[in-house]
Amino acid sequence: MQITSPVFKNTDSIPEKFTCDGENISPPFFISDIHPSTKSLVLIVDDPDAPGGTWTHWVVWNIRPSTAFISEGSIPDGAIEGLTDFGRKGYGGPCPHQGTHRYFFKVYALDTVLNIPLTSVVEDVEEAMKGHLVADAKLMGTYSRK
DSSP states (O other): OEEEOSSOOTTSBOOGGGSTTTTOOOOOEEEEOOOTTOOEEEEEEEETTSTTSOEEEEEEEEEOTTOOEEOTTOOOTTOEEOBOTTSSBSOOOOOOSSSEEEEEEEEEEESSOOOOOTTOBHHHHHHHHTTOEEEEEEEEEEEEOO
16 A cells, blocks of 8 residues: 655655645645555554654544545545544644654555544544554655744
């Protein structure tokens, strides 16, 4: 399985448009080579370089396995967004206080559809995923505020 973006390559800088300094919308993604036994996908975006520990910028589950493209600023039909470390649902773009941070866009293929509360946070999603992982992939982008 693979996750790529048409707006930045792995290890490249994330364009400002997709950060708190721009429009603060999610970048577009392609997901490919999804295993045939996949029942749903999960997308987690986080920053392991945040001062207080890993910061969750976006968590989306129950993405249909037929999803090959996620448009910028949107979620696929039927997918569910969980609460981020910003305390709300939806994408929160890179916004480091200082220095260059790494942002991991991780996609997980599961052999099940998650039945968890709509108010779930990333830890709830990760717990529900245990024992159901078919494949995973990640894309890393960086961002530094001017």
